[in-house]
Amino acid sequence: TGEQRRLALDDGTQLLLNTGSALNLRFGAAERRLVLVAGEIMVTTAHALGGAADPRPLLVETAQGSIRALGTRFTVRQQAAHTEVAVLESAVEIRCRDGAGSTRLLQAGAQTRFSHSAIDAPSAVDAQTQAWTRGQLMADAQRLDDFLAELGRYRPGVLRADPQVAGLRLSGVFPLGDTDRILSTLPSVLPVQVRTRSRYWVTVLPAEPGP
The missing domain is CATH 3.55.50.30 (Phage tail protein beta-alpha-beta fold)
Known part of the structure; x- marks a missing residue:
């Protein structure tokens, strides 16, 4: 409680974990998967930092679905019944866990939230969303x-x-x-x-x- 922690992963990805957060890393030959168990993270890919892009897809998995990074910097927060996503650079692709075909490309400067089966219409990223990172x-x-x-x-x-x-x-x-x-x-x-x-x-x- 109250702690924030920065992590540098082997692939060059930078993570910032907010208070009360828990994360599992599942990196394999085919993909890189970050499982957000609780709390909130900011992800900055190596590509967004000016480094070489890893060919394996980078995904953040939550209870409601997954977010695929597209060379980007973004935040993800796990709530009780939904996931909140805000894109600060580049874009991500959101996919609901139970909604067949429920995907959305979210561009930089936009935020949204999604449930197991639906994704809300995006809105502009507000200052409150990323204040914790400062x-x-x-x-x-x-x-x-x-x-x-x-x-x-x-x-x-x-x-x-x-x-x-x-x-x-x-x-x-x-x-x-x-x-x-x-x-x-x-x-x-x-x-x-x-x-x-x-x-x-x-x-x-x-x-x-x-x-």
């Missing part, structure tokens, strides 16, 4: 409970919002290196207070009435 958490009029759920991926224990303030919205760019500092700034931008029983149990509550 060690940042970005909010754009985001609900407080959703913001805390995302922040909770980067610190141990329970982090929750009282229902009375869960729907408050906030915007900003927050450095992930100090999650306690992020929490301490919330009362300055929202009418809330942060109650800490311990580092492992934090609740955001309505601010106490003034005198």
Whole structure:
């Protein structure tokens, strides 16, 4: 929890693993397969880095299907019921696990998500999608409970919002290196207070009435 790790693979591929992520590597003579068990990764192929292209296909496999790299840099996030993909350079080909013929070519600057049988229409990559690769958490009029759920991926224990303030919205760019500092700034931008029983149990509550 809270850890990010960079890996350099033998074929020249560079990986960045986000917090709470797990990955299996299955490289063989016919293909290179990265099995994303949980969490989120950014993949930069050797070709995208200016190196020689490996003739074996490079695929990222998730619970919902697979993403084939086409000399590219992209991110993949495994959610409970779908996979999110954002292409930063070149393109990828997405294939659903159960949808016969359900494939889509996703170009640079586009993001989408897919289930076992369908792929959503693409949209433009937003800054929030890749903020984690720069060690940042970005909010754009985001609900407080959703913001805390995302922040909770980067610190141990329970982090929750009282229902009375869960729907408050906030915007900003927050450095992930100090999650306690992020929490301490919330009362300055929202009418809330942060109650800490311990580092492992934090609740955001309505601010106490003034005198």
